Amino acid sequence: MKNINPTTLKSWEKISAHFDIIKHKNIIDFFKENKSRMKEMSYEWEDFYFDFSKNRIDEKVLKIMSGMAVEAGLSDAIKDCFSGKKINVTEDRSVLHTAVRDFSNEKLNHNGLDVIPEIRRIRKKIKEVSDKLINGNWKGYTGKRITHVVNVGIGGSDLGPKMVCEALSFYKNHFKTLFVSNIDGDHVMEILKDCPPETTLFIIVSKTFTTQETLTNAETIRSWFLKEANKNDISKHFIAVSSNLKKIEEFGIDKENIFPMKNWVGGRFSLWSAVGLIISISLGYENFEKLLKGANSMDKHFKEAPFDENIPVIMSFISIWYNNFYGSETEAIIPYTEYLKSFPQYLQQASMESNGKSVDRNGDPVNYQTGTIIWGSTGTNAQHAFFQLIHQGTKLIPADFIGFKKSLHKKNVHHDKLIANFIAQTEALMIGKNQKELASEKVPSDLIPYKIFDGNKPTTSIFIEKLTPYNLGALIAAYEHKIFSQGILWNIFSFDQWGVELGKKLANNVFETINSKKIIKDNSSTKNLINIYMNS
Ligand code: F6P
Numbered sequence: 001m002k003n004i005n006p007t008t009l010k011s012w013e014k015i016s017a018h019f020d021i022i023k024h025k026n027i028i029d030f031f032k033e034n035k036s037r038m039k040e041m042s043y044e045w046e047d048f049y050f051d052f053s054k055n056r057i058d059e060k061v062l063k064i065m066s067g068m069a070v071e072a073g074l075s076d077a078i079k080d081c082f083s084g085k086k087i088n089v090t091e092d093r094s095v096l097h098t099a100v101r102d103f104s105n106e107k108l109n110h111n112g113l114d115v116i117p118e119i120r121r122i123r124k125k126i127k128e129v130s131d132k133l134i135n136g137n138w139k140g141y142t143g144k145r146i147t148h149v150v151n152v153g154i155g156g157s158d159l160g161p162k163m164v165c166e167a168l169s170f171y172k173n174h175f176k177t178l179f180v181s182n183i184d185g186d187h188v189m190e191i192l193k194d195c196p197p198e199t200t201l202f203i204i205v206s207k208t209f210t211t212q213e214t215l216t217n218a219e220t221i222r223s224w225f226l227k228e229a230n231k232n233d234i235s236k237h238f239i240a241v242s243s244n245l246k247k248i249e250e251f252g253i254d255k256e257n258i259f260p261m262k263n264w265v266g267g268r269f270s271l272w273s274a275v276g277l278i279i280s281i282s283l284g285y286e287n288f289e290k291l292l293k294g295a296n297s298m299d300k301h302f303k304e305a306p307f308d309e310n311i312p313v314i315m316s317f318i319s320i321w322y323n324n325f326y327g328s329e330t331e332a333i334i335p336y337t338e339y340l341k342s343f344p345q346y347l348q349q350a351s352m353e354s355n356g357k358s359v360d361r362n363g364d365p366v367n368y369q370t371g372t373i374i375w376g377s378t379g380t381n382a383q384h385a386f387f388q389l390i391h392q393g394t395k396l397i398p399a400d401f402i403g404f405k406k407s408l409h410k411k412n413v414h415h416d417k418l419i420a421n422f423i424a425q426t427e428a429l430m431i432g433k434n435q436k437e438l439a440s441e442k443v444p445s446d447l448i449p450y451k452i453f454d455g456n457k458p459t460t461s462i463f464i465e466k467l468t469p470y471n472l473g474a475l476i477a478a479y480e481h482k483i484f485s486q487g488i489l490w491n492i493f494s495f496d497q498w499g500v501e502l503g504k505k506l507a508n509n510v511f512e513t514i515n516s517k518k519i520i521k522d523n524s525s526t527k528n529l530i531n532i533y534m535n536s
Contacts, residue, residue, distance in 0.1 A: 001073060001076065001077050001080060001087060001361065001488070002072060002073035002076070002077075003360070003361040003362050003491055004071075004072060004073075004491060005360060005362075005364075005366075005367070005368075005491055006068070006072060006324075006368065006489055006490060006491055007367065007368050009068055009071045009072060010071065011064055011065070011067040011068035011071050012068060014064045014067070015061070015064050015065060015068065015321075015325065016325070018060055018061065018064060019321075019325045022056070022058060022061075023056075023325070023326070025056065025058075026455070026456050027054055027055065027056055027430050027455075027456055027458065028430065028431060028455070028456075030053075030056075030057075030058055031053070034058070034059070037053050038051070038053050040053075040059060041053035041055075041057075041059075041062075043309060043311065045301060045311060046297065046471075046474065047464055047465035047466065047468075047470075047471050047474075048311070048462065048463075048464050048465075048471075048474065048475075049461075049462075049463040049464070050311050050314075050460075050461075050462055050463075051460070051461040051462075051463065052314060052318060052460045052461075054426055054429075054430045054458060054459045054460070054461070055318055055321075055398070055458040055459070055460060056321075056322075056326070056456065056458050057317075057318070057321060061317070061321060062308050062314070062317065063308065065307075065317040065320070065321070066306075066307040066308045066313075066317075068489065069307045069313060069317075069485070069489065070307070072488060072489050072491075073488070074307070074313070074485060074488050074489065077484075077488045078302065078303055078484075079303075081095050081098070081484065082098055082099075082299070082303060083108075084096055084099070084108060084109065084110045084115075084264070087495070088266070088493065088495035088496060089361070089493060090493050090496045090498070091263075091495070091496050093263050093264055093495070094110055094264040095264065095266060095269075095495050096108070096110065096115070096262070096264040096265060097265045097266060097269035097270065097272055097273070097480075098295075098296075098299050099115060099116070099119060099264075100119055100265060100272045100273045100292070101272045101292035101293070101295045101296045101299070101473070101477075102116070102119075102296055102299075103292075103293065103296060110264060115262070115264075118262075122259060122260070122273070122274055123289075125259065125274075126259070126274060126276075126277055126280050126285060126288065127280070127285040129239070129277070129281070130277070130280040130281045130284065130285045130288070131285065133146055133149075133175075133201065133281050134173060134175075134281070134284060138201075138236075139236065140198045140199050140200075140201075140233075140236055140237060141198060141229045141230075141233035141236050141237065142198040144198055144199050145199065146175070146199055146200070146201045147174075147175065147176060147196065147199040147200070148175065148176045148177075148178065148194070148195050148196065148199060148200040148201070149175050149176070149177050149178070149200070149201045149203065149278055149281050149282065150177075150178045150179070150180060150191060150195060150200060150201070150202045150203070150221075151177070151178070151179045151180070151203050151205060151278045152180045152181075152202055152203065152204045152205065152214055152217050152218055152221065153179075153181065153203075153204070153205030153206055153211075153214050153241075153275070154181040154182070154206075154211060154213045154214055155211075155267055155268065155349060155353075156207070156266070156267030156268035156269070156270050156271075156275070156349065157205040157206055157207065157211075157214065157241075157267060157270070157275055158179055158181040158205070159268075159342070159345065159346045159349050160268070160270065160271030160275065160276070160346060160476075161179075161205075161271055161275060161276055161277075161278050161279055162179045162181075162342060162346075163340075163342040163343060163345070163346040164271055164276065164279050164291065164472065164476075165177050165179075165278060165279055165282055165283075166339065166341065166342050167339045167340050167342070167343065167467065167472055168279075168283055168287065168291075168339070168467075168469055168472060169339065170339070170408045170409075170467070171283050171284075171287050171469065172282050172283055173282060173283070173284060175281060175282045176194070177278055177281075177282045178191050178194065178195070179191075180217050180221075181213065181217075182213065183212060183213040183216055183217070185220065188217045188220055188221065192221065192224055197224070197225050197227075197228040197229060197237075198228070198229070200237065201237055201238075201239065202218075202221055202225075202237060202238050202239070203239045203240075203241060203277055203278055204218045204238065204239070204240045204241070204242075204248075204251070204253070205240075205241040205242070205275055205277075206240075206241075206242050206244075207242060207243050207244075207261050207263075207265075207267050207270065207275075208242070208243070208244055209240075209242040209243075209244035209247035209248055209251075210244065210247065212504065212507070212508070215251075218251065222234070222238070222251075222252070225237060225238075231252070234252055234253065234254070235253075235254035235256070235257060238252075238253050238254075238257060239253070239257045239258075239259070239277070240253045240257065240258050240259070241258075241259040241261060241273075241274045241275055241277060242258070242259075242260070242261055243260060243261040243262060243263055245258065245260060259274035259277060260274075261273060261274060261275065266495050268349050268350050268353055268354065269350070269480060271476075272291075272292055272295060276288060276291075279291065283469065287469040288469070290468070290469040290470045290473070291469040291470065291472060291473040292473060293470060293473065294468075294469065294470035294471055294472065294473030294474040294475075294477070295473035295474060295476060295477035296473075296477075297470075297473075297474055298311075298312070298473070298474040298475075298477035298478050298481070299477060299481075302477075302478075302481040311478050312477075312478045312479070312480075312481030312482045312484075312485060313481075313482075313485050315400075315460070315478065315479070315482035315485075316482045316483075316485035316486045316489065318398065318458075318460060319331060319372060319398070319482065319486055320486065320489060320490075322396065322398045322458070323369050323372050324368055324369050326396055327369075327396075328372070328395070328396045328397065328398060329369075329372065329373055329395075330372060330373040330374070330375060330395070330397055331372045331373070331374055331375075331397070331398050331399070331400070332344075332375060332376045332382075332390065332397050332398070332399040332400070333347055333374060333375070333376035333399070333400050333402070334376050334377070334378070334379045334382055334399055334400065334401050334402065334425075335376075335378050335379070335402040335403075336378065336379040336380070336401065336402065336403040336404075336418055336419065336421070336422040337378065337402075337403070337404055337418075337467060338378055339408075339467055340378065340402065340467075341377070341378050343376075343402075344374065344375060344376035344377060346476075347374050347479055348374045348375070350479060350480065350483055351371065351372070351374045351479070351483050352371055352373070352374055353497045353499075353500070354371070354483050354487060354494040354495065354497075355370055355371030355372075355483060355486055355487050355490065355492065355494055356370070356371040356499060357370055357371065357487075357490075357492040357493065357494075357499075358370065359492070360490075360491045360492055361491050361492060361493055362491075366490070366491075366492070368490075370486075370490045370492055371486075371490075376399075376400075379401070379418075379421060379422055379425065380418065380421045383421065383425065387425070390429065390457060391428070391429065391453055391457065392453060392454075396457070396458075397457070398458045398459070398460070399429070399457075399458070399459050399460075400459070400460050400462060401422055401425070401426055401459050401460070401461045401462065402462045402464070402475070403418075403419055403422045403461070403462070403463050403464070404463075404464050404465070404466055404467045405419075405463065405464070405465050405466065406465060406466040408466070408467060422461075423461075425459075426459040426461055428453070428455075429455065429457035429458075429459055430455055430456065430457065430458075430459070431455050432452075432453035432454050432455020432456065432457075433451065433452060433453040433455070434452060435448055435452060438451050438452065462475070462478075510526075510530060513530055514530065514533065514534060517534065519531065
């Protein structure tokens with residue numbers, strides 16, 4: 001990988017110069033000037049329609065930014081990633097979540113070993129366990145079939161599987177699926193309230209198997225379970241997914257029930273691996289495989305399409321354009337379907353844990369902006385919550401609108417209205433409303449300033465045929481590759497997460513202080529907070 005400060009690239013200079021020329025231009029004027037803009041700035045790919053024409057960019061931006069990607073070595077970086085080079089340098093690891101969803105017959109060597117046979121073996125095991133649970137051959141300790149499946153994990157071991165199970169709940173079978181993540185004991189106890197011990201299966205998911213939250217929850221669940229059952233029954237009710245086999249055995253989980261994870265699959269990119277077991281159990285393995293295949297197809301598009309026709313790469317350009325040139329700090333994700341209500345939250349970890357970095361790949365502090373703040377919620381709910389600020393606030397917030405042409409429950413009147421809102425909002429954000437229009441509508445002059453919409457607010461529309469496992473897989477992969485491309489262009493390492501370590505360590509110290517009742521903290525605020533808690 002090239003490790004170049006992007007602001008020193010020739011193309012960066014060109015982008016800056018062009019930005020100065022067009023920065024105040026209105027999106028509507030871009031449309032007026034170029035009659036074929038809509039065609040030039042929208043792509044069809046499989047079931048996707050990707051329209052980025054309602055952005056403050058012109059053809060030249062796309063051209064120069066494609067040049068920047070060439071200059072920064074994005075093509076080689078993509079090749080390095082897919083071929084298993086150790087691009088996660090600070091952890092000395094490859095980044096191969098794409099291999100887990102690869103169905104080709106090609107070999108993939110990692111440290112001199114072809115990883116594909118092992119990937120196939122795990123997939124086969126995911127299928128066997130899912131089938132056995134679904135057809136009722138997997139029985140609980142009293143001989144009854146399993147009715148509830150609980151995923152116990154946090155961060156990447158929770159957000160991805162949870163988001164996918166929720167997003168594809170239309171395709172779900174009879175299992176009740178539940179997720180425990182927070183170390184908050186009230187969380188785990190509320191979930192356990194709904195779980196019959198004799199028919200509940202727990203999947204403990206932790207890549208490291210050292211995460212405080214997951215281990216504490218797993219121990220609480222085991223004690224709760226052992227109040228009703230015996231140690232020998234654990235094998236019928238506990239499965240583990242982890243790369244730390246020694247720790248799992250110490251916990252007491254049967255060898256047969258262990259799904260090994262590889263250190264070349266990053267936590268926040270792991271839903272495609274055995275971390276997604278709960279997806280396969282609750283949707284059936286066939287649907288899990290469709291999810292993987294959709295992602296794999298987006299992988300091929302990302303690897304093969306030229307940059308100016310490459311959906312994830314263009315998404316990264318748009319983000320960099322607003323972040324580094326307009327100074328926008330946030331990006332909103334607005335899915336027009338309740339099924340995707342956790343998608344913004346899922347993307348927060350995927351994007352912010354990856355690109356929230358301030359040191360570049362040479363170990364130097366960056367002198368430019370990197371990772372954006374990701375937030376959002378579903379339309380139309382969001383329209384009645386925070387859209388006011390997007391329309392009339394002081395901040396420029398680029399937004400991705402995600403919608404599906406077909407409704408799953410075929411409630412077509414609802415769907416017509418839902419999609420009408422999706423489309424209308426992208427139009428309203430762009431065109432706004434000016435003084436003249438308001439005056440012609442006889443709006444009292446003292447109210448006119450409050451009713452003006454400046455417009456020129458950028459949106460990207462991702463309009464997909466239908467919410468299916470395959471299309472969801474492709475959508476998630478598109479964002480993963482956007483994140484990857486951003487990281488390459490910003491010259492940062494996207495696959496480590498050292499920034500979460502300090503808080504973990506200090507939480508352990510404070511916990512020890514609380515446990516030992518000996519105050520050792522010297523900061524007066526911290527000491528006072530501990531005191532208040534200990535005396536409560
Ligand atoms: O919060 C840091 C982190 O390491 C995430 O990257 C990861 O997804 C999460 O913790 C959970 O880690 P593990 O799967 O090892 O329990």
